[in-house]
Amino acid sequence: MRIPYVVGRWVCGPNHYGRHRLIAYLLHTPDTALWAVGARRIGKTSLLRQIEQLTEDGSGEFIPLFWDMQGCETSGDLLSELYLSIEDAGDRFAAAGVQVAELEGLDALLILRRLTRMLAARGKRLLLLIDEAEALIAIAQKEAAWLARLRRTLQDPSLKTILASTKLLVQLNELTADWPTSPFLFGFNMVNLWSLDPDSAVELIEQRQSAVQVHVDPAVRDEILLHTNRHPYLIQYLCQRLYEEDRNGQGYLRPPTDEDLNPDHLLAGFFLIDFQQLTLLERRILLAVGERALTSEADLLAQLADESPQRIRTFLWGLEKLGHVRRLFNQLSIGNEYLRRWLHDERERLAHMNETLLADESIEPLLQIGYRREPLYYQVEIERIQREHASLQQALAGSSNGERAELLAELNRINRQLYNARRDYELALLRQQP
Amino acid sequence: MRSDDGAYWFGGDRGLFYYMPEHGKPWMTLNQVRGADFEPREGRWRALAETPLEVLFTYGDLQTHPVKLQVFTRIVSETAATDWQPLPPNARSHPVLFAAPGHYTLEYKVRDQALNYSPVYTMSVAIAPAPSYVKLPLLGSVEVRILQLLILFGAMALVGFGYVSVEIFQHRRRVNEAIARGYNPYISGEPIRRTEMFFGRHELLQRIVSTLHNNSIMIHGERRIGKTTLLYQLANALRSLDDPDYWFVALYMDLEGTTEATFFHFLMEEIAHAVEKLDDLDPAHRTKLNALTYHTLPAEEYDDRDFSRDLRQVIEILEAHGALHHPGKRLRLILLMDEMDTLNHFNHLTQQQLRRIFMREFAASLGAVVAGIEISKEWERIESPWFNLFNEIAMQPFTRQESIQLLVEPVRGYYIYEPDALDFILEQCEGRPFRLQQYGLEAVNEMLRHKRRRITKEDALAAHAIIQLNGQPGVESPGIGAAALAATISAGEVQSQAPGGD
Numbered sequence: 012m013r014i015p016y017v018v019g020r021w022v023c024g025p026n027h028y029g030r031h032r033l034i035a036y037l038l039h040t041p042d043t044a045l046w047a048v049g050a051r052r053i054g055k056t057s058l059l060r061q062i063e064q065l066t067e068d069g070s071g072e073f074i075p076l077f078w079d080m081q082g083c084e085t086s087g088d089l090l091s092e093l094y095l096s097i098e099d100a101g102d103r104f105a106a107a108g109v110q111v112a113e114l115e116g117l118d119a120l121l122i123l124r125r126l127t128r129m130l131a132a133r134g135k136r137l138l139l140l141i142d143e144a145e146a147l148i149a150i151a152q153k154e155a156a157w158l159a160r161l162r163r164t165l166q167d168p169s170l171k172t173i174l175a176s177t178k179l180l181v182q183l184n185e186l187t188a189d190w191p192t193s194p195f196l197f198g199f200n201m202v203n204l205w206s207l208d209p210d211s212a213v214e215l216i217e218q219r220q221s222a223v224q225v226h227v228d229p230a231v232r233d234e235i236l237l238h239t240n241r242h243p244y245l246i247q248y249l250c251q252r253l254y255e256e257d258r259n260g261q262g263y264l265r266p267p268t269d270e271d272l273n274p275d276h277l278l279a280g281f282f283l284i285d286f287q288q289l290t291l292l293e294r295r296i297l298l299a300v301g302e303r304a305l306t307s308e309a310d311l312l313a314q315l316a317d318e319s320p321q322r323i324r325t326f327l328w329g330l331e332k333l334g335h336v337r338r339l340f341n342q343l344s345i346g347n348e349y350l351r352r353w354l355h356d357e358r359e360r361l362a363h364m365n366e367t368l369l370a371d372e373s374i375e376p377l378l379q380i381g382y383r384r385e386p387l388y389y390q391v392e393i394e395r396i397q398r399e400h401a402s403l404q405q406a407l408a409g410s411s412n413g414e415r416a417e418l419l420a421e422l423n424r425i426n427r428q429l430y431n432a433r434r435d436y437e438l439a440l441l442r443q444q445p
Numbered sequence: 446m447r448s449d450d451g452a453y454w455f456g457g458d459r460g461l462f463y464y465m466p467e468h469g470k471p472w473m474t475l476n477q478v479r480g481a482d483f484e485p486r487e488g489r490w491r492a493l494a495e496t497p498l499e500v501l502f503t504y505g506d507l508q509t510h511p512v513k514l515q516v517f518t519r520i521v522s523e524t525a526a527t528d529w530q531p532l533p534p535n536a537r538s539h540p541v542l543f544a545a546p547g548h549y550t551l552e553y554k555v556r557d558q559a560l561n562y563s564p565v566y567t568m569s570v571a572i573a574p575a576p577s578y579v580k581l582p583l584l585g586s587v588e589v590r591i592l593q594l595l596i597l598f599g600a601m602a603l604v605g606f607g608y609v610s611v612e613i614f615q616h617r618r619r620v621n622e623a624i625a626r627g628y629n630p631y632i633s634g635e636p637i638r639r640t641e642m643f644f645g646r647h648e649l650l651q652r653i654v655s656t657l658h659n660n661s662i663m664i665h666g667e668r669r670i671g672k673t674t675l676l677y678q679l680a681n682a683l684r685s686l687d688d689p690d691y692w693f694v695a696l697y698m699d700l701e702g703t704t705e706a707t708f709f710h711f712l713m714e715e716i717a718h719a720v721e722k723l724d725d726l727d728p729a730h731r732t733k734l735n736a737l738t739y740h741t742l743p744a745e746e747y748d749d750r751d752f753s754r755d756l757r758q759v760i761e762i763l764e765a766h767g768a769l770h771h772p773g774k775r776l777r778l779i780l781l782m783d784e785m786d787t788l789n790h791f792n793h794l795t796q797q798q799l800r801r802i803f804m805r806e807f808a809a810s811l812g813a814v815v816a817g818i819e820i821s822k823e824w825e826r827i828e829s830p831w832f833n834l835f836n837e838i839a840m841q842p843f844t845r846q847e848s849i850q851l852l853v854e855p856v857r858g859y860y861i862y863e864p865d866a867l868d869f870i871l872e873q874c875e876g877r878p879f880r881l882q883q884y885g886l887e888a889v890n891e892m893l894r895h896k897r898r899r900i901t902k903e904d905a906l907a908a909h910a911i912i913q914l915n916g917q918p919g920v921e922s923p924g925i926g927a928a929a930l931a932a933t934i935s936a937g938e939v940q941s942q943a944p945g946g947d
């Protein structure tokens with residue numbers, strides 16, 4: 012027996028499900044500096060690795076470079092890590108005509124600049140994928156000047172940078188608030204990373220991208236979707252527990268029991284880390300929502316009457332975007348069943364946790380921008396999908412019989428994306444109404 | 446008998462059976478039940494309660510030597526099912542006795558060395574109440590066994606084997622010899638290396654093996670609950686696993702006593718040593734192995750990046766080796782790290798560096814199973830915690846069934862536990878495998894002193910007294926260290942210690 016689910020390590024290729032719209036957006040947007048923000052275990056590293064894999068053959072605009080910053084405490088550490096990453100991707104750069112050895116001994120910023128220039132000379136753009144960008148916080152404290160130069164390098168339009176981190180990275184703005192230019196994250200376009208879309212979640216559950224698929228009873232499938240709220244890690248986590256094989260070796264998922272939905276030490280650990288990253292107002296909202304299975308927005312506003320409704324809506328939006336809160340039957344509820352149980356069990360302790368890593372004020376401006384810009388984001392996306400749609404239809408018109416089936420399948424996929432993007436756009440517009 | 450097309454013909458009481466085995470999976474044929482009658486209309490066997498029955502079967506596998514196959518069985522009644530239990534090695538039959546009337550299903554499956562299971566084979570039995578006049582004298586189970594042997598070999602003689610008297614004689618001789626030599630198979634205070642002596646955790650082991658293709662695992666549980674044993678057995682299982690797509694290289698290492706400053710050096714040393722020991726390692730690869738940085742750098746100076754570079758080389762070597770000797774299979778290097786608690790005291794930066802290495806692209810073929818009492822989830826860094834690459838498994842004490850298995854199986858065919866002795870020991874041990882071993886060991890010693898072959902409650906009490914005297918069980922065991930490592934990375938299995946084995 013071989014359990015096909017991957018629980019823990021980042022995934023890419025056939026193990027990576029969904030995120031198609033987000034990836035297309037990140038690759039096509041004219042913005043050159045992007046920040047993908049998501050809670051722990053939501054798939055940030057996987058997203059970057061998937062983008063790396065999609066672009067590494069060098070046939071498109073970009074040549075990717077993955078830079079893992081975890082465990083780096085100085086610019087020297089970052090340099091070593093950067094160089095190791097370039098070595099790891101040596102073949103890719105050699106194919107693009109860049110000799111890695113020429114970069115040895117240079118400062119990290121110089122390496123980046125030179126690499127960018129060498130690639131540009133060959134008509135390519137460096138796609139810098141930075142994981143665990145939180146490590147920069149320690150560097151801001153010790154090497155502010157270096158960090159300022161790094162920011163300039165990262166925002167250079169001749170390369171594209173995608174940073175991935177939790178929202179703790181906002182601390183960088185506080186630490187760099189007195190910069191003569193602007194705070195670090197200014198100029199990075201923020202995108203949220205949350206659940207898989209419903210189609211992809213089902214594909215993951217049934218392992219549709221793998222050679223051997225898993226039989227899943229529709230009732231079991233729906234239950235998994237409901238309990239995990241399509242959180243990719245939680246789907247994998249739960250499916251791994253449910254996986255069995257019948258006498259012929261065909262894999263299937265047994266129905267979950269109550270016990271399967273209890274968070275273990277590991278999950279509890281992640282939830283605690285996420286909770287610690289919430290601001291005080293976010294914690295109040297989360298605990299208030301967690302008091303009952305379902306809460307209406309009006310009840311919530313009444314319960315937190317000392318805060319302005321608009322402010323609560325903004326923070327609530329942020330909590331929904333990170334998956335801590337969801338809407339079920341038009342009511343508010345905790346993001347997923349595991350988190351709900353954990354909050355319930357830990358309620359007392361959590362209610363008395365007063366130290367915070369982030370102040371309400373430091374994330375509020377970001378949330379406001381995100382909240383306000385959300386419809387625009389979808390609008391841009393819809394336009395992009397429509398362009399893709401139009402060019403596909405053109406291709407279809409001039410296609411031979413042999414190509415038609417594939418093009419039609421592609422068109423189908425795009426139609427579905429368009430449908431989903433329009434729905435998201437409408438929801439975002441609706442939310443703007445007071 | 447095997448025919449040309451790879452199928453098998455079996456002679457049974459009800460005629461010849463033709464069986465075409467599935468590739469890769471072991472197979473089994475249930476032939477008949479001695480002591481019961483087959484009811485063709487109902488398609489099931491009929492027998493009386495409290496009557497010793499014996500289910501006869503044949504089994505095999507295309508790849509595995511019959512001796513290495515393991516048969517499991519369980520009994521399903523209308524209301525409940527027992528746990529799956531292994532039959533003794535080489536079993537050709539299964540003695541059963543139903544105490545109560547009712548309908549039962551006997552289920553069997555065979556497992557091969559690659560941990561593939563056959564489908565489950567079933568046999569329905571209807572048990573009628575025993576008429577009062579057939580009430581059997583209270584027989585001990587060995588006597589039952591001999592009686593059954595008589596029946597069994599009597600029947601086999603009909604089919605053409607004439608070894609009845611020889612077999613019974615040999616069985617007696619074996620038991621007497623065991624007593625004379627003081628045969629005592631229990632293993633106290635040491636982790637279990639031999640697969641035959643590993644009980645109660647087979648399902649867990651199987652689950653872990655099935656998970657390891659894509660994942661890493663963290664096992665935690667109280668001291669001496671069987672973590673090290675499980676890691677040894679995992680090493681055995683992975684080494685003998687014949688996976689169609691993966692080539693597993695498993696490597697046990699004990700982190701006890703490792704210092705933080707030399708941690709990465711220690712890891713690389715263990716890995717490189719294991720790779721050196723691979724059969725048929727290409728000389729060019731050996732040279733490459735000898736050129737690793739860890740040979741030249743002092744242990745304290747060797748850091749995570751040196752480790753990362755060396756590891757990249759090692760994986761390349763293994764991949765090249767695998768392409769030659771295990772063509773078409775993907776490498777999966779599994780580090781089995783014991784005493785992971787050692788890392789609790791390390792700086793979180795070191796832990797973060799370890800995570801970074803595991804997350805490197807070339808480390809996709811690297812997996813780990815780490816074991817500790819309570820691996821700390823404390824995390825003060827702002828990056829993602831190191832333990833999130835793992836799946837967590839809590840190791841629980843043995844169930845009653847598993848405990849009984851651990852006590853009875855090692856001496857099956859030699860000695861018998863009297864029920865009250867068994868109950869007493871089970872009560873004392875609360876499912877802790879090391880205690881069960883200790884009680885088994887001392888109780889058998891006590892029994893041997895009296896030249897008996899039945900373990901009585903008195904023996905169990907004597908064992909209890911000795912164990913109490915020597916201090917509460919549960920104290921630290923001596924380290925296992927290098928010797929253990931050598932034992933797990935050598936391919937050969939330790940020889941069975943049973944005297945006069947079959």
Ligand SMILES: Nc1ncnc2c1ncn2[C@@H]1O[C@H](COP(=O)(O)OP(=O)(O)OP(=O)(O)O)[C@@H](O)[C@H]1O
Pocket residue numbers: 017018019020021022026027028029030049050051052053054055056057058215243244245247248829830833
């Ligand atoms: N797109 C995806 N498809 C399938 N599974 C996914 C996907 N994204 C994430 N996962 C699941 O989530 C797990 C964690 O993914 P990943 O390491 O990318 O998350 P992360 O956000 O980087 O986590 P951390 O915050 O701990 O760094 C994976 O092992 C996998 O189980």
Ligand SMILES: [Mg+2]
Pocket residue numbers: 055056057142143829
């Ligand atoms: Mg990550």
